[in-house]
Amino acid sequence: MGVQIVGKDLFMGQRAIQANTEKLRKAGLRPTRQRLALAQLLFARGDRHVTAEGLHEEAVSAGVQVSLATVYNTMHQFTASGLLREVTVDGTRTYFDTNTGDHHHFYCQDDGTLVDIDGDQIEVAGVPVPPHGAKVDRVDVIVRLKRR
Amino acid sequence: MGVQIVGKDLFMGQRAIQANTEKLRKAGLRPTRQRLALAQLLFARGDRHVTAEGLHEEAVSAGVQVSLATVYNTMHQFTASGLLREVTVDGTRTYFDTNTGDHHHFYCQDDGTLVDIDGDQIEVAGVPVPPHGAKVDRVDVIVRLKRR
DNA sequence: ATTTGTGCAAATCGTTTGCATCTGA
DNA sequence: TCAGATGCAAACGATTTGCACAAAT
Numbered sequence: 001m002g003v004q005i006v007g008k009d010l011f012m013g014q015r016a017i018q019a020n021t022e023k024l025r026k027a028g029l030r031p032t033r034q035r036l037a038l039a040q041l042l043f044a045r046g047d048r049h050v051t052a053e054g055l056h057e058e059a060v061s062a063g064v065q066v067s068l069a070t071v072y073n074t075m076h077q078f079t080a081s082g083l084l085r086e087v088t089v090d091g092t093r094t095y096f097d098t099n100t101g102d103h104h105h106f107y108c109q110d111d112g113t114l115v116d117i118d119g120d121q122i123e124v125a126g127v128p129v130p131p132h133g134a135k136v137d138r139v140d141v142i143v144r145l146k147r148r
Numbered sequence: 149m150g151v152q153i154v155g156k157d158l159f160m161g162q163r164a165i166q167a168n169t170e171k172l173r174k175a176g177l178r179p180t181r182q183r184l185a186l187a188q189l190l191f192a193r194g195d196r197h198v199t200a201e202g203l204h205e206e207a208v209s210a211g212v213q214v215s216l217a218t219v220y221n222t223m224h225q226f227t228a229s230g231l232l233r234e235v236t237v238d239g240t241r242t243y244f245d246t247n248t249g250d251h252h253h254f255y256c257q258d259d260g261t262l263v264d265i266d267g268d269q270i271e272v273a274g275v276p277v278p279p280h281g282a283k284v285d286r287v288d289v290i291v292r293l294k295r296r
Numbered sequence: 297a298t299t300t301g302t303g304c305a306a307a308t309c310g311t312t313t314g315c316a317t318c319t320g321a
Numbered sequence: 322t323c324a325g326a327t328g329c330a331a332a333c334g335a336t337t338t339g340c341a342c343a344a345a346t
Contacts, residue, residue, distance in 0.1 A: 030345060032301060053335080067303045072336065074301095088239045092311095093335075108282060115279065123273045127291055128265055134256060134293040141289050143275055145282040178320065180326060201310075215328045220311065222326095240336090241310070 011062055012040050027081035037064040038074050042084070047099040049087065049114040055096075087114065089142055104141035117143065159210055160188050175229035185212040186222050190232070195247040197235065197262040203244075235262065237290055252289035265291065 012020075020039040021031040029035060041058055042048060050058075056071045075096050078084040087095040089107045095114055102119030124139055160168075168187040169179040177183060189206055190196060198206075204219040223244050226232040235243040237255045243262055250267030272287055 030300065032345070034302075051335095065303095069304075069337080070302055086239075088236060091236045091239060091242050094239050106278065106282075108279075109285065117276055121274045121276055124289060125271045125273065126269045128269055130254065130291070130293050131256075131263065133296050134254075135296045137257065137292045137294040139289065139291050141272060141275075141287065143278070143287050144285040145278050146285040148281055148283045178325070180320070182327075199310090213328095217312080217329075218327055 012036065016040055016044065023083070027078070027083055029077060029081060034064070034066045034070055035074055037062070037066065038071065039078075039083075042078075042096075042098050047097070047116055049095050049097050051093050051095060053093075089114065104143070106143045106145055108145045110145075110147050117141070160184065164188055164192065171231070175226070175231055177225060177229060182212070182214045182218055183222055185210070185214065186219065187226075187231075190226075190244075190246050195245070195264055197243050197245050199241050199243060201241075237262065252291070254291045254293055256293045258293075258295050265289070 017036060020036050020043070023039060023043070024031040024035055037059060038055065041055060041062065041064075042050065052068065052072045052075055055075070056066070056068045059066050059071065075084060079086055079096065082100060085097045085100045087097050087105060089095065089105065090112065093112070097114070097116075099116055104117040104119065104122050106115040106117060107113075108115070122141055124141060127136070127139060130136055165184060168184050168191070171187060171191070172179040172183055185207060186203065189203060189210065189212075190198065200216065200220045200223055203223070204214070204216045207214050207219065223232060227234055227244065230248060231246075233245045233248045235245050235253060237243065237253065238260065241260075245262070245264075247264055252265040252267065252270050254263040254265060255261075256263070270289055272289060275284070275287065278284055
């Protein structure tokens with residue numbers, strides 16, 4: 001007991017299933033097996049930065065049966081529902097961030113690593129008034145790092 | 149007089165050719181016909197944000213014979229030489245910015261437009277010390293806009 | 297039962313590369 | 322002359338899409 005079989009995937013505890021089910025429901029998404037499993041991988045351990053490809057590999061090696069296309073779809077749905085946030089730093093790959101709060105990023109250009117910077121730490125002053133008919137959606141600060 | 153034929157392209161004045169030739173030489177690049185033409189398109193009128201695809205179209209409709217592959221190569225060479233700067237905002241396309249000085253950007257998410265924000269205007273305070281062995285290469289601020 | 301999600305494989309898009317051919321110094 | 326630049330077309334990798342099938346309410 002305490003472990004329920006989700007399809008063929010037995011890595012989620014009863015608690016986790018309930019928590020994620022509720023999280024998905026609140027976001028207006030049906031708690032399917034794949035979404036539950038992906039949510040578990042994404043949200044179980046703190047803040048993460050993942051690519052679709054990366055999450056797919058993780059899922060597969062955790063024994064979750066899910067296609068790469070579904071991972072892409074799911075991550076976009078999660079993003080649209082506010083469960084994830086897209087981070088664009090590199091052009092060649094899209095990162096998804098499980099931290100949807102106010103924060104910024106270090107981006108290590110040498111190895112493609114992302115590290116959060118708390119929103120409280122950085123202050124951006126002097127943002128000009130947006131052009132006519134537009135309003136500020138978000139301000140992203142990316143601190144690009146290179147090897148010393 | 150005043151207009152020299154560059155291959156089949158007669159849109160560059162003698163002055164422009166000389167100016168761009170020198171600019172390329174200083175950057176350590178041989179002033180070929182294509183590079184001269186692209187430099188002219190890029191640098192003739194103030195600060196610009198261009199995609200490779202966009203610049204290629206411009207070149208073609210200006211009567212410049214150049215392939216898309218060469219435009220890509222050239223823009224990367226210009227970037228490596230400090231004549232251009234790459235701006236990553238969208239993931240699906242790479243923008244090149246003729247403004248290589250200290251500045252930031254408005255990004256209009258609805259139509260993909262970029263607008264410069266002067267470096268003096270914005271101040272970023274509180275950037276944490278970079279992780280071990282890394283140093284700050286650059287700080288990018290992207291103000292994402294949406295329609296009001 | 298009806299709506300919504302999933303998987304697969306093919307299509308797409310921007311970008312890069314290999315290589316034979318030109319061209320500027 | 323001859324390193325360096327160009328063009329073309331093919332290769333590429335990440336992402337998206339169309340559609341038949343499966344699962345959730």
